[in-house]
Amino acid sequence: MEKEITERSIRKKIIIIGSAHPLRGGLAAYNERLALEFQQMGHEVLIYTFSLQYPSFLFPGKSQYSEEPPPAELDIRVAVNSVNPLNWWFTGRRIRKEQPDIVVCKFWLPFMGPCFGTLLRIACRGRSTKAVSILDNVIPHEKRPGDRAFTRYFIRACHAFIAMSRSVLDDLRRFTPDKPARLIPHPLYDNFGTPVPKAAARRELDLPDTGKIILFFGFIRPYKGLDLLLEAMHDERIRQAGIRLLIAGEFYEDRDRYDRLIEQYGLADQLILRTDFIPDNAVKYYFCAADLVVQPYRSATQSGITPMAYHFEKPMVVTRVGGLPEMVPDEQVGLVTDPDPASLAGAILKYYTFGEAHFVPFIQKEKQKYSWARMARTILELSDVVQK
Structure with a gap:
């Protein structure tokens, strides 16, 4: 006082x-x-x-x-x-x-x-x-x-x-x-509203009530590694697990190479594309609808996506680059992996092996620092x- x-x-x-x-x-x-x-x-x-x-x-x-x-x-x-x-x-x-x-x-x-x-x-x-x-x-x-x-x-x-x-x-x-x-x-970005139940968020976004959905969120730029994540989605283990990727964010580069990857790997049925700018009042629905937030960056210092995920208490998969691992203790708040498709696919599958309930108590404790x-x-x- x-x-x-x-x-x-x-x-x-x-x-x-x-x-x-x-x-x-x-x-x-x-x-x-x-x-x-x-x-x-x-x-x-x-x-x-x-x-x-x-x-x-x-x-x-x-x-x-x-x-x-x-x-x-x-x-x-x-x-x-x-x-x-x-x-x-x-x-x-x-x-x-x-x-x-x-x-x-x-x-x-x-x-x-x-x-x-x-x-x-x-x-x-x-x-x-x-x-x-x-x-x-x-x-x-x-x-x-x-x-x-x-x-x-x-x-x-x-x-x-x-x-x-x-x-x-x-x-x-x-x-x-x-x-x-x-x-x-x-x-923490706590100015995007309070969390809502996963089912309600999916209804708001017209997503399936059930099923495994992971999230890539934010402006799409080369260093953020979305192409690596798309290649990871081509991994047969990901396909067999029925995991879908929700891409939410505006392209800040030519999207043609991503469209070519999607066509090359036949990913259309595994992706949910919302590639316009996401307004502030809709951010909470994207985070709350997902099981997991994936940051497949090739390079990074820190990321504003991490404090958003903390606020909405969502586990993360992040790559071992720059300052990302500093904010995501491995196997507690999320999983840290190498920036390549096979490693990303393995980390995503490992998350589902652990289950969301494993990570949430660690997130709730760790977020108090920020x-x-x-x-x-x-x-x-x-x-x-x-x-x-």
């Missing part, structure tokens, strides 16, 4: 720069949920989101924008143009005039380095504002020219960092060995220890 009073008595003004409504997706959900946590702790929070996040020719999906209403409890300013240096200057000055104590910036892609790096330099100039970055990645999954220079420019503008996996923290230390940094796992309060408190603590 004393700790809560102390937190509430030191009211800070916090500005979050990054994706938020009217933009959609996991980045927006993260920033909005973090803002709510700060508000619940008694702090004043503004979010400065993008007027232009990606030029349309760089955006791989169908739409960057949500059709859902804005969150009424949040103050979101649509202001940042990721490719316009004049906008960075004006928006940085606008943020500086707000006189925030802390600016929080979630970094996931070197492309954003020039924009975010300039905004932070201007917003924090000449006063005690501290810039704290939450790092999704430092070295991206899909490398492009200029990545290291853009990332270095951004990192030099920040005072402190939070890495959500050990591999990201290690990557950060290649750029800055001395700046304050903490390792805090990705908090709180938004811990993330918010760490940001506040880092801002206090930083020397400008």
Whole structure:
């Protein structure tokens, strides 16, 4: 109780720069949920989101924008143009005039380095504002020219960092060995609604009431390894077990190669394809309808799918890459395997040998570590220890 009073008595003004409504997706959900946590702790929070996040020719999906209403409890300013240096200057000055104590910036892609790096330099100039970055990645999954220079420019503008996996923290230390940094796992996504019974979720999605259904969820990109999972579905043991794969998420690359794999292996009757963007209010049905969530990634730092699965108390199969095994204790919360089709098929079958009841108590215990309060408190603590 004393700790809560102390937190509430030191009211800070916090500005979050990054994706938020009217933009959609996991980045927006993260920033909005973090803002709510700060508000619940008694702090004043503004979010400065993008007027232009990606030029349309760089955006791989169908739409960057949500059709859902804005969150009424949040103050979101649509202001940042990721490719316009004049906008960075004006928006940085606008943020500086707000006189925030802390600016929080979630970094996931070197492309954003020039924009975010300039905004932070201007917003924090000449006063005690501290810039704290939450790092999704430092070295991206899909490398492009200029990545290291853009990332270095951004990192030099920040005072402190939070890495959500050990591999990201290690990557950060290649750029800055001395700046304050903490390792805090990705908090649970608890803003997609409460779990519903499996039967009700399947009815909502018009899925069979019975039968074995596993889930691949999220944007489809090469590093996420959906092609490996499709090859695993071709395994005769999977076919004989009657396991079906529900693919829920929008293609962020050309889907032709996946269609060719489906045709080549004759998988059509084993798949349930829902490959449009999944709105926030439908997420719970996909997780709750499945027996198991599979993340067959070729590479990873951490994944926002893991905290979603934790929230809905769904066991996981994850590959032994990046930070994924850190959050999924093997044979407890789920199963960890190699990123190849035979290993994935074996892990899926092993899950059904164990049964869901084996995993749920471990999930319920382990999920207690992943709180938004811990993330918010760490940001506040880092801002206090930083020397400008």
